[in-house]
Amino acid sequence: MKALILVGGFGTRLRPLTLTMPKPLVEFANKPMILHQIEALAAVGVTDVVLAVNYRPEIMERVLKEYEEQLGVKIHFSLEPEPLGTAGPLKLAEEVLTKNDEPFFVLNSDITCEFPFQKLVEFHKSHGDEGTIVVTKVEEPSKYGVIVHKPNHPSRIDRFVEKPVEFVGNRINAGIYMLNTSVLRRIEKNRPTSIEQETFPAIVKDGLLHSFDLEGFWMDVGQPKDFLTGTCLYLSSLAKKNPKLLVPNSESYVHGGNVMIDETAKIGKNCRIGPNVVIGKGCVIGDGVRLQRCTLLPGSKVKDHAWIKSTIVGWNSIVGKWARLENVTVLGDDVTIGDEIYVNGGSVLPHKSIKANVDVPAIIM
Ligand code: GDD
Numbered sequence: 571m572k573a574l575i576l577v578g579g580f581g582t583r584l585r586p587l588t589l590t591m592p593k594p595l596v597e598f599a600n601k602p603m604i605l606h607q608i609e610a611l612a613a614v615g616v617t618d619v620v621l622a623v624n625y626r627p628e629i630m631e632r633v634l635k636e637y638e639e640q641l642g643v644k645i646h647f648s649l650e651p652e653p654l655g656t657a658g659p660l661k662l663a664e665e666v667l668t669k670n671d672e673p674f675f676v677l678n679s680d681i682t683c684e685f686p687f688q689k690l691v692e693f694h695k696s697h698g699d700e701g702t703i704v705v706t707k708v709e710e711p712s713k714y715g716v717i718v719h720k721p722n723h724p725s726r727i728d729r730f731v732e733k734p735v736e737f738v739g740n741r742i743n744a745g746i747y748m749l750n751t752s753v754l755r756r757i758e759k760n761r762p763t764s765i766e767q768e769t770f771p772a773i774v775k776d777g778l779l780h781s782f783d784l785e786g787f788w789m790d791v792g793q794p795k796d797f798l799t800g801t802c803l804y805l806s807s808l809a810k811k812n813p814k815l816l817v818p819n820s821e822s823y824v825h826g827g828n829v830m831i832d833e834t835a836k837i838g839k840n841c842r843i844g845p846n847v848v849i850g851k852g853c854v855i856g857d858g859v860r861l862q863r864c865t866l867l868p869g870s871k872v873k874d875h876a877w878i879k880s881t882i883v884g885w886n887s888i889v890g891k892w893a894r895l896e897n898v899t900v901l902g903d904d905v906t907i908g909d910e911i912y913v914n915g916g917s918v919l920p921h922k923s924i925k926a927n928v929d930v931p932a933i934i935m
């Protein structure tokens with residue numbers, strides 16, 4: 571089987587992390603975001619993954635090379651001369667996607683869920699039509715693509731409305747599709763095209779698009795607030811399905827569960843960690859540190875008695891003694907927060923040193 575992952579865009583909503591790292595490589599629960607997807611695809615027998623990119627992918631090529639062999643998948647980079655939107659890249663990768671007549675997967679690169687690919691394949695084959703969109707329910711549907719069904723039909727889609735201004739329903743496009751190769755005939759070559767605004771409405775018109783209901787959690791983690799929420803959902807799911815990947819709750823410093831710590835990280839004495847904390851490779855945590863609902867990216871250091879909540883600490887950053895970070899604070903690569911400093915919702919650019927309190931949410935350049 572084959573898959574294409576849409577990896578374009580500059581990840582501006584995930585700044586300052588994406589100023590020094592391509593979004594798909596930012597570690598989500600201690601693993602590059604895109605690797606969660608590639609692993610799940612490989613697990614159902616996908617052998618060819620196309621990464622559709624519109625910037626030079628050198629760093630990604632280097633990082634992903636080692637996984638090709640490990641996972642037994644061929645990773646193809648498909649570089650767009652100009653951004654081709656969400657459908658144009660499929661046409662550009664036509665050669666790989668039409669290697670055989672089997673349907674292929676398409677994924678937005680910034681979403682997390684339990685990736686039920688096997689069930690999706692079975693469902694898609696069972697209805698025999700051109701495409702299947704995975705859908706999930708959300709409370710605030712206006713930032714997504716909304717799906718409306720044919721009356722009296724369990725899965726056939728009647729309307730697809732991208733970013734609706736008025737309420738049309740709360741079942742939304744989760745950014746995972748399975749499509750027959752015939753869909754490629756609907757897309758023009760070398761023209762930026764939106765799958766949501768052009769291709770899907772055309773397939774809907776012919777009555778050939780179906781929805782598949784997602785079980786379990788789902789989140790678009792393309793911005794810091796949602797990245798933190800998505801991490802909580804992912805860790806809660808692991809606690810049920812694969813608790814071995816979490817630190818056992820019997821560990822004295824774990825508080826409230828859902829704690830993931832890389833084996834190379836060091837934890838000081840008398841810490842209180844959790845719930846919903848991810849500590850990356852090589853991190854060093856001092857004594858008496860309090861961490862909750864946060865991700866510490868590889869190589870970061872938190873000094874004694876710091877207090878961190880709802881925060882992403884960037885690679886190799888240092889948080890000073892008795893510092894307090896909260897309210898969706900994001901530190902870029904190599905940031906230093908001074909001792910006893912308070913940061914409330916700060917977005918701190920790479921290589922900065924913060925010596926004064928940040929009392930209200932702000933971008934610190
Ligand atoms: N290769 C390539 N080229 N990829 C692109 C381009 C492009 O020109 N433009 C966007 N992408 C990729 C993004 O990297 C992302 O993985 C995916 O296409 C979707 O783009 P977003 O910018 O993240 O869109 P969105 O989040 O506003 O909406 C999309 O995702 C929602 C689910 O999270 C839509 O598909 C909605 O319908 C959907 O509900």
Ligand code: MG
Nearest residue numbers: 678680790792
């Ligand atoms: Mg998105």
